[in-house]
Amino acid sequence: MSDSIQHAQPPLAFIPPRLNPLVLRIVQWLLPILLRFRLRRWLPAGISHIEAENVKVLVDLYQQFQAGKIRFLMAFHHPEVEDPLSMFYLINRAVPRAARQLGIRLQYPTHSYFVYERGMTLWAGDWLGWMFSRIGGIPIHRGKHLDWSGMRTARDVFVNGTLPIGIAPEGATNGHSEIISPLEPGVAQLGFWCAESLHKANRPEQVFIVPIGIRYHYAEPPWSNLDKLLSQMEADSGLSVQQIDPSAVDNREKIYYQRLLRLGEYLLSEMEEFYRRFYHQNLPELTGMESNPSTHSNQLLLARLQRLLDTALQVAEEYFGLKSQGTVIDRCRRLEEAGWSNIYREDIPDLNTLAPFKRGLADWVAQESERHMRHMRLVESFVAVTSTYVQEKPTAERFAETTLLMFDFISRIKEKKIPRRPRLGWRQVRMTVGEPICVNDRWSTYHSSRQAARQSVTDLTQDLQKALEKLISV
Structure with a gap:
């Protein structure tokens, strides 16, 4: 295949997050263009409208986070490659707007760190790793057993970062707006690790995981x-x-x-x-x-x-x-x-x-x-x-x-490693913020034994799965 690997490669270096306010501002300014004009085959079609529901939940979480009362993670459904753009819109546009309407003043930026798959930079180019790093991206080498660099960074950011964190618990896109793939246990495990670190440090913050549903539909049937x-x-x-x-x-x-x-x-x-x-x-x-x-x-x-x-x-x-x-x-x-x-x-x-x-x-x-x-x-x-x-x-x-x-x-x-999908028409997005799941309510059970810890991770993963399925069925 024309873009296949022909030679052995050196190890993929970890790309640490280096949040840069200027780069973040530029991406925020470019967001409407990125959403609407994704030029592909046949149509210059992208996302024409995003509807966000129950955003008040995120406003309240950000307010508590910035007051030092909680830590939280956003776990979002991941059907399409556009999901990160939709999430970027939700937390950088919809949340500040809802806060203003509610008369709540949030500190800038209402942004988040986020986890992405390290392999994305292989097909998109090194520029993507550079940009993701500057807007809070944390790479996880998905095909590597226990990527300690990525996991340690994600864990530290969850506990000590100046922003919350966003992760797609399905691990990869599944191409279905109305189906949630089986969730990987990493999100639940990060939640318990965060609660454990806070407990050891005698910090009072509560830990929450908030499910976010994402569904796409066409403005006109294509x-x-x-x-x-x-x-x-x-x-x-x-x-x-x-x-x-x-x-x-x-x-x-x-x-x-x-x-x-x-x-x-x-x-x-x-x-x-x-x-x-x-x-x-x-x-x-x-x-x-x-x-x-x-x-x-x-x-x-x-x-x-x-x-x-x-x-x-x-x-x-x-x-x-x-x-x-x-x-x-x-x-x-x-x-x-x-x-x-x-x-x-x-x-x-x-x-x-x-x-x-x-x-x-x-x-x-x-x-x-x-x-x-x-x-x-x-x-x-x-x-x-x-x-x-x-x-x-x-x-x-x-x-x-x-x-x-x-x-x-x-x-x-046909020997195209990463297919370039045609865009069939303008699409609209419906994002629904679910009720936060409190990890601390499960901490005592998780902490009681190794077997209980494994079962707690499994139970939390299953509850998160049900929550996401409910959000996309509404």
Whole structure:
């Protein structure tokens, strides 16, 4: 692939947060432009409007934070890459405006530190790391087991920082505004660590985690651009392009659903044969599912998809010598850790001092590791896919989300490491601030034993999951 890794790399350096008021001011000034004009294919379409609900909760939290009474973390749903911009708008625009309306004076800035994935700078460029550092970004090397530099910094900022902190507990985008992926335990663990540090220091602050829901919808249903995208994908896949009669409004959802179903079945069949033939995987025909025809078709497709994802992960795990255990997300993280360890070589002090032969072997390992990680990248796009997401609610948004996930899949196969998604139309955002969860109320249980601590983290993670699911269902 044109942008694939060809050589072993030195370890990724930690980028410490260096909050710079001038850079923050500039980004705040540029925010409306960043939201609206994200020039991509077909349309100069971005976010045209953001609606924020229950912002008073954040105003109250910021007021207490600035008075030294509490520490808090914002845990937000992460369906799209635009989420950080939406969060930036919420805390830098909506919160100050709501405070003024309530007659509450908050200190400038009403901003936050935030955690981002260190790998973002690999595809976006070093400039992103520089900018994120200056506006409060804390990088976490997601594919690295226990990234102590990132975790220590996030923990210290949570306890001692002049601003609160924001984290996406899902760990990655899932492409679904109306589905919350299984949460990773890091947010809950940070909450208890913060409470523990405050307790040891005899500090009186209470610790809160506030869930924030994010949902996107199109200002106008983008059926025309959706048709163009499906036509492109059909052509790229080798299928005949299906023409849609613009006047067939009454039957539109059924037509688009059948197109998606046809394309999905074709891609599944091609990938099953790919793994059978070239990776010698046993993928027999699936039979024996009984129910009505439409449910049978959906259940069968989902069963085939889940089996395909498991097969792709097994192929990568076999190469890296890993066991196939845990959730799909757990397996993806272990594979990412193994791949990055082979590419970003912490075990080699200086790659430039290697003999040409050894450097060639190191490059070879990096290339093979990157190629095998591609199996995992395909899986990442489909962790939140269900059999009835579109059928149970055939909105333009759900059609678009599912189609864009399939676009990502096809683009990765076409050797584009980070697909550039087309923008189908102007979108609007609805952000809902939930009720804060008090970590201190759970501290005594967490502190009682190791087993109780693990269970407390699990319980808090589950409660946060339920809170986020409730916020996006409203």
